[in-house]
Amino acid sequence: MSESLKAKMDAILTATGARGCVECGKCVAACPMVEMYPDFRWEMSPRGIIRRALTDDDLLQDPAIWCCTGCNAGTDVCPEGVSCRDLIQGLRRLAVETGRDDQIRPCAICGTPFVPRPVEAFVQARLGHPAGDYLATCAVCRQHRYARHNAGAPSLRPDQQQEQRKHDAG
Amino acid sequence: MLDRANGVETMITMEELRPRTGKRKLPRRPPVMLFDPARCTGCGECVTACANRHSLEDGPAVAAIRVLTAEKDGRNFAIYCQHCRDPLCMAVCPTRAIAKGEDGIVRIERRLCTDCGLCALACPEAAPLKDPETGRVEKCDLCNGDPACVKQCPEKALKLTRGKAFGWIRLLRWPVQALAFFLLVMVFVGTFCYFRAGAVNLACPTGFLQNLASSRTLWLTGLGSAAILMVLTLLLGRVFCGWICPFGFLLDLVGKVTPTFGLPRFLKNRMIKYGVLAGAVGASAGLGFQPFCTVCPIGSLCRSYGPNGLLAGVQMAIFPAVAALEVGQRRSWCRYFCPVGAVLALAARMGLIKIVIGARQCKKFSCMQCADICPTGIIDREALREGISPKIPMAECLMCLRCVDQCPYGGAKIRFRWQKTAPGEEALPAAPPPPAGQAARP
Numbered sequence: 001m002s003e004s005l006k007a008k009m010d011a012i013l014t015a016t017g018a019r020g021c022v023e024c025g026k027c028v029a030a031c032p033m034v035e036m037y038p039d040f041r042w043e044m045s046p047r048g049i050i051r052r053a054l055t056d057d058d059l060l061q062d063p064a065i066w067c068c069t070g071c072n073a074g075t076d077v078c079p080e081g082v083s084c085r086d087l088i089q090g091l092r093r094l095a096v097e098t099g100r101d102d103q104i105r106p107c108a109i110c111g112t113p114f115v116p117r118p119v120e121a122f123v124q125a126r127l128g129h130p131a132g133d134y135l136a137t138c139a140v141c142r143q144h145r146y147a148r149h150n151a152g153a154p155s156l157r158p159d160q161q162q163e164q165r166k167h168d169a170g
Numbered sequence: 171m172l173d174r175a176n177g178v179e180t181m182i183t184m185e186e187l188r189p190r191t192g193k194r195k196l197p198r199r200p201p202v203m204l205f206d207p208a209r210c211t212g213c214g215e216c217v218t219a220c221a222n223r224h225s226l227e228d229g230p231a232v233a234a235i236r237v238l239t240a241e242k243d244g245r246n247f248a249i250y251c252q253h254c255r256d257p258l259c260m261a262v263c264p265t266r267a268i269a270k271g272e273d274g275i276v277r278i279e280r281r282l283c284t285d286c287g288l289c290a291l292a293c294p295e296a297a298p299l300k301d302p303e304t305g306r307v308e309k310c311d312l313c314n315g316d317p318a319c320v321k322q323c324p325e326k327a328l329k330l331t332r333g334k335a336f337g338w339i340r341l342l343r344w345p346v347q348a349l350a351f352f353l354l355v356m357v358f359v360g361t362f363c364y365f366r367a368g369a370v371n372l373a374c375p376t377g378f379l380q381n382l383a384s385s386r387t388l389w390l391t392g393l394g395s396a397a398i399l400m401v402l403t404l405l406l407g408r409v410f411c412g413w414i415c416p417f418g419f420l421l422d423l424v425g426k427v428t429p430t431f432g433l434p435r436f437l438k439n440r441m442i443k444y445g446v447l448a449g450a451v452g453a454s455a456g457l458g459f460q461p462f463c464t465v466c467p468i469g470s471l472c473r474s475y476g477p478n479g480l481l482a483g484v485q486m487a488i489f490p491a492v493a494a495l496e497v498g499q500r501r502s503w504c505r506y507f508c509p510v511g512a513v514l515a516l517a518a519r520m521g522l523i524k525i526v527i528g529a530r531q532c533k534k535f536s537c538m539q540c541a542d543i544c545p546t547g548i549i550d551r552e553a554l555r556e557g558i559s560p561k562i563p564m565a566e567c568l569m570c571l572r573c574v575d576q577c578p579y580g581g582a583k584i585r586f587r588w589q590k591t592a593p594g595e596e597a598l599p600a601a602p603p604p605p606a607g608q609a610a611r612p
Binding site: 070073085123133143151 | 262265284286305534555
């Protein structure tokens with residue numbers, strides 16, 4: 001691991017308070033991943049991720065950091081105030097910087113990465129039906145696309161719209 | 171939590187903690203918020219009202235409704251939870267915090283919610299809104315049946331309703347079907363295949379085609395009488411199949427009492443009926459008589475009754491056997507096999523009218539009652555899930571008007587084929603190929 005990466009890792013660990021982790025396991029008890037993945041293990045649990053981040057193994061290459069949904073449950077219950085969500089987000093950012101971006105799904109419209117593939121796989125499996133196109137779009141694009149399909153006639157007449165535009169511009 | 175080494179299962183599963191409630195009976199007409207984009211001015215009063223619906227002590231001021239304004243044309247649209255009949259968010263919530271109440275309102279149980287946002291991922295409209303800053307997920311709970319946004323909307327673009335279906339088309343169709351059955355099977359014994367009452371000639375177009383092929387003679391009376399049904403179909407679609415056909419009526423009755431188990435895949439091809447038609451006509455041309463007409467379920471049903479019982483023993487078994495296909499799918503005969511329907515489908519393809527589903531009022535993915543009741547299953551659920559108006563293939567539509575009759579919001583309509591309807595599908599940009607080293611989940 002390069003020096004700059006190490007420095008960034010240190011910054012993340014400090015900012016999220018991960019060094020304060022006492023391994024009580026409350027975050028694991030609250031973590032929804034237990035329900036989501038049948039092969040839930042220590043390596044992908046919040047406690048495991050924190051420990052592995054501290055012990056500096058090659059965590060960034062491990063797909064386990066992409067299983068988290070980014071919820072707030074672990075942070076809410078942590079007695080030491082460790083923000084495991086921010087930690088995971090920081091780790092993922094570092095992982096993308098080191099070139100490992102194959103585990104996150106970019107939105108089909110705007111291209112913003114928005115959902116890790118394991119989470120997407122879980123959603124698809126739960127929905128059961130051959131999940132449609134919409135699962136490939138991020139929330140904002142999805143809302144706009146739905147609105148375009150369903151908004152009827154424009155609420156302003158064309159001349160009113162022009163006035164509005166002039167008004168906005170001027 | 172789990173003593174795997176000793177093989178002792180001590181883990182408490184989610185199923186034990188919070189068992190899924192089975193399919194509960196939903197209220198027949200749950201409260202629903204309708205949005206009229208033509209009225210919305212995008213003022214955002216609804217968002218303000220929604221954010222202030224609780225006092226601040228109960229939680230941060232976050233709205234569960236979002237107003238989008240298209241930059242291109244200034245159209246406004248409000249995104250809010252539609253309280254689906256079969257909520258997708260409920261299925262994916264890992265902590266099972268989402269439940270549909272007995273009043274039909276889908277609520278997030280705050281105590282259990284972890285704000286993971288999977289509900290927003292599963293929702294076709296992304297209606298559970300995840301605040302990008304706080305990460306909190308907020309979803310409409312209809313203010314327990316008295317939404318603040320509806321009260322605040324100055325343009326009355328939001329409306330709370332329980333929906334109201336027509337309901338009377340059904341009361342019209344069943345008597346018409348019964349009367350047609352009575353007339354064609356019991357009164358004019360000898361069937362509609364070559365039915366003549368006074369000056370009116372009505373003939374089965376498929377029978378006419380077979381007759382033409384077998385006798386190599388064009389009977390003008392035959393042509394005229396076959397044309398009656400074809401013209402009717404051109405004008406009104408396959409109303410014969412949905413409203414008049416005696417065998418169709420029998421199938422509808424059988425379908426009322428039998429469960430459906432599905433059909434094997436190789437039978438589920440709507441082109442089969444055209445093949446049956448071609449086979450029937452070709453066989454008549456080769457054999458010099460009309461072999462299909464002797465086994466036609468519609469014809470044998472019509473000939474089964476009355477003093478001139480025209481059927482031999484084996485023929486009597488045919489139409490009950492075909493009616494038994496109803497345990498596969500509703501109207502399986504009409505969907506896949508009926509050559510009479512095939513001829514009419516050719517006409518209906520060019521017909522004057524069309525059924526439109528997904529008008530402005532349509533609730534799309536959240537309702538889908540039309541897809542449930544359509545006897546031929548031609549309403550595309552996938553399109554509805556995408557929020558697109560499904561295209562109804564008029565060649566397959568029986569014009570039974572169940573969808574028009576039962577839609578609580580007036581989203582299914584009859585239109586002339588040239589009338590403009592809801593905006594069409596807009597394709598997504600081609601998905602980028604999955605990256606090469608896509609490893610399986612650890």
